[in-house]
Amino acid sequence: ADIIVVSHGQASDPFWSVVKNGVEKAAADTGANVEYRAPETFDMVAMSQLIDAAVNQEPDGIVVSVPDADALGPSIERAVAAGIPVISMNSGGAAAKSFGALLHVGQEEFDAGRAAGEKMAELGGTSAICINHEVGNVSLDERCAGFAEGFGGTVEVLPTTNDPAEIESKVQASLDSNPDVDTVIALGASLAGEPAVAAVAALGRTGEVNVGSFDLSANFLQAVADGNATFAIDQQQYLQGYLPVVFLALHADYGLIPGGNVPSGPNLITADKAAQVVELSAEGIR
């Protein structure tokens, strides 16, 4: 079977590299011929063109993430019209369904954000900063928005670039100039989470300030295990890559398909579980 996966995350993004690893494992397990495609920046116009390109190759199934239903809708409808089975993953499940997708594997970014916010509020947080390392990337914006809703207290978005040194300095600056802040949430573990932990440590406020992060990285998990960070939110994105491919392969071979959506997260990893996950994360599986 030929299956094409089109996502909105670059292959070099730590989160999406795990998705891609799941895709590759599924390809190996099922023997399907699978291609993974993504635009090089968060670019909905380019992504819709990649879906069109996939449809033109008439594969036996297409897996898409749907961060912008308006922009990607026509392309998905075109795939469905062409008789190609589509499974959505990661984001935009409801919208994808309305365009004719079979099912959704994943977790809404907003919901994950809300879960994180609730957890932080539960830990006593009242004032938070949300480190956004790619402002304007809608899925990151939603994480922040969800976090704000779940958290309840004041949430300040801290826009940064992709540079860890800069993120560390900015977190430090932000904590320095606003002593009320007691919570830091990072939208990516290795890019933003690790520097945030370092910044808090540099200010000597480890333990006073709760640091949490979306997604996993080995170093961040180590920090969680060591008690320097509070939790990491895992959406088990390996499944978001693995399952849809397996489903579509089975569909192509035997016409099988599950009857409903598969929620892959959210899943809070705290100190007790972190140590077990470190090694898996270092191998790009979690």
Added chain:
Amino acid sequence: MNSRTEHAPIIHMDNIEKHFGNVIALAGVSFDVSPGECHCLLGDNGAGKSTFIKTMSGVHKPTKGSIMFEGREMHFDSPRDSMEAGIATVYQDLAMIPLMSVTRNFFMGREPTKGSGPFKRFDTETANAITMEQMKKMGINLRAPDQAVGTLSGGERQTVAIARAVYFGAKVLILDEPTSALGVRQTSNVLATIDRVRKDGIGVVFITHNVRHAMAVGDRFTVLNRGKTLGTAQRGQITPDELQDLMAGGQELAQLEGSLGGTV
């Protein structure tokens, strides 16, 4: 030749000063040209001749002093202004774009067009033909009008600049060392051209280091030295040797000349 008292000067520059940062390039120079007159501007290297004619043609703004054009005071904000007033200039650096073709350089800023409305377009054929013809008049046989100016020889390039100024020259023609890179034949042509346009009533400002060229066509001679006027003389009031001495800043040239045999 015309006698200069016949006409009021077409352009009159009064006590012009020009400073660049802390460098004083012109320290008060007055100068005028009448229609039909060829006024030579002479002087040593670095005397300020080019700076002076650049203030005349709107490239530099004078630090002090006034410019009267046809009796009215003028403030040229750009070379385009002076051009529209009727001044055509050949700059010492020629003001050409090396990557552009000869024709495009020739008509730069004043392109002939054909067609009308949105279809008004650069009339390439006419432009090419005029360029080839004008260059031939100056004694240069171009291979093709679309050769890039950057690949022309030094003299060919200078000829393009002169031909352009002469072709568009209206009331005043300023030539900054126009013959410096020219061959014998081309030089003769340029001097003859100066003579011809002067007879048509155009005022010519001619800068040169060659006394013989100056004497051949000049009606008046003004000599600059270190940013100041050294003096002005009418044709016939001065011998070539006196003029040469003045141009060199009045220094003693006898010794050098002796060893090399006469006027250089």
Added chain:
Amino acid sequence: MNSRTEHAPIIHMDNIEKHFGNVIALAGVSFDVSPGECHCLLGDNGAGKSTFIKTMSGVHKPTKGSIMFEGREMHFDSPRDSMEAGIATVYQDLAMIPLMSVTRNFFMGREPTKGSGPFKRFDTETANAITMEQMKKMGINLRAPDQAVGTLSGGERQTVAIARAVYFGAKVLILDEPTSALGVRQTSNVLATIDRVRKDGIGVVFITHNVRHAMAVGDRFTVLNRGKTLGTAQRGQITPDELQDLMAGGQELAQLEGSLGGTV
């Protein structure tokens, strides 16, 4: 003056051709210079003089033909090669960097240093002093050695290029229209300088459009026309008027000259 049979030529160019794409700039030119000789290269605009001396100094690679330097065949890959062999050149476009200071341009590529090891550094004081002195020798009193070359007058700039070549000149000195922008005094200085270096046994190639300058210092005269040699003459075998006719490509100049009074 030296008679040319005394020495074997220091550089001998044989049947040089140079094509640029479809343009034939040189169609087979032969030429040589002996030590202590000033060989003038003359010719109309676009005849190929600059192109020829550029192949001599390694800027262009000849399409055909051979270059013998001190009896050995040479293939100059870059101007640096020819410079190291002992050829110093003043290019018609002067090869100066407008944004850099006079001193830095003067010593570009051959900077004097002081100190040693990692502390070997550009000796600014010496360099400035030498520059001011050499410029003064040529008749230019610079305001300051750190003025940017781009703000110098045309003649000042040309003088820097000449002073540089003379200062570093080793065995052959090539001058492409060195006096074109110079004042009377500076021209005399340059001609005197040519005379002096020639007496020191250096071979000089001198390009000019001015017959009087050529006659003043030349030992031999080669005239180019449209990429070919028109002929070579020894000093004394040719009159200025004959030479002038040759330079103009043998065309009839009588009429023009008549109206302007003699040799231009």
Added chain:
Amino acid sequence: MAADSTATTQTDERIKQESLFTRLMKRPELGAIAGVILVTVFFLFTADPAMFSLAGFMNFMSPAAQLGILAIGAALLMVGGEFDLSLGSMVAFAGLFFGACVVTFGIPLLFAIPLTLLFAALVGNLNGQIVLRTGLPSFIVTLAFLFILRGLSLVGLKWATDGSTQLRGVREAVEGDWLAPIFSGEAFPGLFVMLAEAGLIDTFKNGTPKVQGIPVEILWFVVIALIANYVLTRTPYGNWIFASGGDANAASNSGVPVRRVKLSLFMITACCAAMVAIITVLDSGSTDARRGFQKEFEAIIAAVIGGCLLTGGYGSALGAFFGAIIFGMVLIGLTYTDIDQDWYLVFLGGMLLIAVVFNNLIRKRVTGER
């Protein structure tokens, strides 16, 4: 540049005969064609044949067209000796302005489109004014606007949507507007249905044609390229652009109104960005703060592939046209091949390098030597 070739009547012994091929290859845009051919041949051998089906062609042409409209603006400006790094941010900002006009204020397209273009021209004018008045390099000034416009898009989006960074609902808002089909979707759908019925073009299993028409951006792209080429090579204004970029001083000394030329170029470039914004916003039905991200960069790349010099004064609009096609083909074409996405950037870079080296080699081989 290459527009003025006349037959000189007399022949000159100083000129060698030159073949038609040589003469053609001297034009900068034709070097870029060599690149297009090379890239095409490469993909013919490595990519899924679907790439060169009609649908595949439209598929790689439509990003090429969107990039190309920007690239042509960038090329004109580069020929004129300036840069506009705010091009990509301008796409987002104009997109926001247009989206807000249509969705928030419900202005019909007939007014919303000219308003957006006018607005973009104003911003371009501001850019140009600052560059010309301060004498700062346009690189640094437009860079500041890269940040400012991107930031304002974000602020504006949040304001227009009450806190989201994505403005949606454009498609619904323009439903039924007679101007919409000119700026979005596919042109000539009837024709393609007919062709499909006649069996001349591929259909999906259910009988609808795979290609429903020519995406309008491709038509706009071609039209804009032709106009830009005409202006650049055939009009006095084009001559002024070359002159201003070649040597602003010399041009101004020769009477070219350099300031006016440069100002107008900044405005034209901004309008090109607005044009792309309008087309993509209508097509996708939404706009977000990341639209046009790094497009300024890609536009300059396409212009340089097409033979524009970064130093100004040389280049061609047709070159930028083909440069954008090369870039678009490589970008989308790689997804038709079997290469692993991890290697994608390596191939992208490698293909670009090979394409430019090749077209440069051809041009050099043909036009001469040191």
Added chain:
Amino acid sequence: MAADSTATTQTDERIKQESLFTRLMKRPELGAIAGVILVTVFFLFTADPAMFSLAGFMNFMSPAAQLGILAIGAALLMVGGEFDLSLGSMVAFAGLFFGACVVTFGIPLLFAIPLTLLFAALVGNLNGQIVLRTGLPSFIVTLAFLFILRGLSLVGLKWATDGSTQLRGVREAVEGDWLAPIFSGEAFPGLFVMLAEAGLIDTFKNGTPKVQGIPVEILWFVVIALIANYVLTRTPYGNWIFASGGDANAASNSGVPVRRVKLSLFMITACCAAMVAIITVLDSGSTDARRGFQKEFEAIIAAVIGGCLLTGGYGSALGAFFGAIIFGMVLIGLTYTDIDQDWYLVFLGGMLLIAVVFNNLIRKRVTGER
């Protein structure tokens, strides 16, 4: 450029007296100082006072230093008339190479660091060779390498880590290596403890000083800036760099070995990138595929703020030094202010623009007119 000022012995009536201030302001780097002062004053009024505490100073200087090391390399190359857009990707690639040396192969720093620099120099050399041999603009060649090196970093990381995009464990691998403190962490910790005990600098409640030392990158930054400045203004090689960038043809005709100069500059620039890679990898203990993203861009910005011309032949290393500080201060400083973070990019752009306009204005006011 500004190095050779001698006192001409005789005075010249054609020269006006010039104040010391005017003479200083003519130097390109001092214009940039005006920018630094302006930005400082701005933040003194708007930012939290913590910004100008010792800790705050170190905090904004350390990203400025990392950027600055790149900016100095970029500035040298720009003065020499070329660009290197692969700078940012080179940081990631060299980081991967260094990380793999240390972690995967367990090579001690004494060899790993020179190996990494050598490797970077080789890549820089390749860049330069392609630019010089093909005669293509360096913009397009190094752009291809921007993609290629970024892609190779990803592929290499996955290979080195069996599928992850982050290589970790560097800190453990270099534990106890005597060279590590020279390339990571803080310098002079003893001094700062003493200062803290003397009550001269702030401490945490537990008595440890808030600032434990000067981050080594700041020291490297200063040292590299001083060396680069010395080379550029005081050595023959520096003169060749200006000449090659000012007019490669004229320089070559005057006997400057232009090719060798440019090649060496490409290698130096790549080594600056490798230096940043080594420092950041040791500091963070890990490397990933996104390191150095868009740093080439920021480095060029800093160089241009510092007075480098994009066309080459003019600029200064000290200018780039101050340019990087301006950029770093603005970047981090905005976090210390109360402005709404949505407006962050708008302010970043605005501050940049004001800083360069201001330093340009001062320079113009001082040095003359049309």
